[in-house]
Amino acid sequence: MDSKGIEYSDALQFTDNEEGIAVRAICDLKEGDVVASIPKQACLTVKTSGARHVIKETELAGPIALCVAVMYERSLGPLSPWAGYLQLLPEADCLPLLWSADDVDSLLGGTELHEIDVYHGFGMVPLADLFNHKTGAEDVHFTSVSCHLDSDNDVDIENDDASYSSTVDEPFTQSSPFRNSDEGNSSVDSCNLEKSSNSEENPMFLEMIIVKDVKSGAEVFNTYGSLGNAALLHRYGFTEANNPFDIVNIDLELVVKWSLSLFSSRYSRARLSLWRRLGYSGCVSQNSEYFEISYDGEPQVELLVLLYIILLPDETYHKLDLAVPTAGDFAKSLNMILSKKRTIKSGTDSERKDLLLTKRVRDSLLSLANIRESFYGSDSLEDDIDLLKRCCRIRERKLYHSLMLRVSERTILKQLRVYASRSSKSTKRSYPLRKKFKWT
Numbered sequence: 001m002d003s004k005g006i007e008y009s010d011a012l013q014f015t016d017n018e019e020g021i022a023v024r025a026i027c028d029l030k031e032g033d034v035v036a037s038i039p040k041q042a043c044l045t046v047k048t049s050g051a052r053h054v055i056k057e058t059e060l061a062g063p064i065a066l067c068v069a070v071m072y073e074r075s076l077g078p079l080s081p082w083a084g085y086l087q088l089l090p091e092a093d094c095l096p097l098l099w100s101a102d103d104v105d106s107l108l109g110g111t112e113l114h115e116i117d118v119y120h121g122f123g124m125v126p127l128a129d130l131f132n133h134k135t136g137a138e139d140v141h142f143t144s145v146s147c148h149l150d151s152d153n154d155v156d157i158e159n160d161d162a163s164y165s166s167t168v169d170e171p172f173t174q175s176s177p178f179r180n181s182d183e184g185n186s187s188v189d190s191c192n193l194e195k196s197s198n199s200e201e202n203p204m205f206l207e208m209i210i211v212k213d214v215k216s217g218a219e220v221f222n223t224y225g226s227l228g229n230a231a232l233l234h235r236y237g238f239t240e241a242n243n244p245f246d247i248v249n250i251d252l253e254l255v256v257k258w259s260l261s262l263f264s265s266r267y268s269r270a271r272l273s274l275w276r277r278l279g280y281s282g283c284v285s286q287n288s289e290y291f292e293i294s295y296d297g298e299p300q301v302e303l304l305v306l307l308y309i310i311l312l313p314d315e316t317y318h319k320l321d322l323a324v325p326t327a328g329d330f331a332k333s334l335n336m337i338l339s340k341k342r343t344i345k346s347g348t349d350s351e352r353k354d355l356l357l358t359k360r361v362r363d364s365l366l367s368l369a370n371i372r373e374s375f376y377g378s379d380s381l382e383d384d385i386d387l388l389k390r391c392c393r394i395r396e397r398k399l400y401h402s403l404m405l406r407v408s409e410r411t412i413l414k415q416l417r418v419y420a421s422r423s424s425k426s427t428k429r430s431y432p433l434r435k436k437f438k439w440t
Helices: 052-057 062-075 101-108 163-169 229-236 252-260 265-277 301-310 314-327 330-338 349-356 359-376 381-390 397-421
Strands: 012-017 020-025 034-039 140-146 204-210 248-251 283-285 288-293
Touching (some): 052 062, 101 397, 248 359, 248 397, 252 288, 265 301, 265 314, 301 359
16 A cells, blocks of 8 residues: 555454454544545546556456456556455455346245346445444545645546556555644544554545544545445445445335225226326435335335325325316315314424324335235245244345345334334424436
8 A cells, every 4th residue: 555655544454263253443533634545546447557558449448448448457466456365355256246146036035126227337446435423323435635746747547648558566655644633632633643654745646534522443434425325235236234324115006006006096096197297206226216104114105195186085095186177286286185083283294204204104105015025935934034043144245245235134124113103293304305316
């Protein structure tokens, strides 16, 4: 790392055991402390790779281009400027994209990943990859910093044919980025903070900054984003227990099939049409429309509205149907219908949502939860939990992470049943009436 101009605080300790590499603080770190600096030239990207001209000529882009760049650098062995860094990467990873069709069907059946086949890649950042991920609880953030240099000294990696060879022989240089948020009283100073290299100025680098206090001995976490387990497994090959960003989707197609099991096709189409005329839709991704069930089992309000409309008595439905052209918006039309049940005091989304949770709507949520649950096969949630407890995360990575995903999603469906079973008056939390989009 020294030869690439990567600087890091000696307050960080890098450990390696059978569970992998981790970064720990060997003294207290304070919010605002800069613990690492990484020149952008040191990052393995399409533009810094020796294969950049071939990649450009073949018009490759995005994650495929990055994959080719990494493959090329690995093929160079010790001649690659990233040889030491690439040695840390596993020979193979747990990405479902690389699993056999049989493994995908047997391990991911019913999960949000079962139908996904698009891989999303990112640039490779030395040092940063050594920090483990923690969803919504990271300790460090990246920030991009520009040094004030004359334009003559700037490095144009893409246009300079000699720049690749120079990265092999010459160190990346930069000014020292380390500073303390509290002059004279920084916990980093107590560890005799030193840079890992002495260097000159560099036009652009990334800084890793502590965003919350970290106690001595604690692991220091980075984050790959606010992602649920399906996205984490899809992109990075791992999952996380108790991930607050987990969701389960219920497809609109499933709701329609449920409706057709109770009502005629004409009836179902008319109710769905009214729902759309009121300005509602589900989330949309990859040509599918769906509704999200949150980590705590609360359904998207658009689903509640659709179920409410499907289950309206004919007389009430026709009144609402006639009111739509004159009312002009959902709130006014729905308030008119809901007011026949009881007086609407505040007219808030929370109050309307509470009124939407009739017994028939709650019963329909239970039915949808059971249908969605059937996608996981005959094994129960308890069976999956028991198998997960007996599974080794190191030796059985595919099984472990697929089980973690299944358990996470099925637990959300269990919470949905709890949500649907309780009295609508006990509903405390409300999501705003908005559309959310599926991770990609």
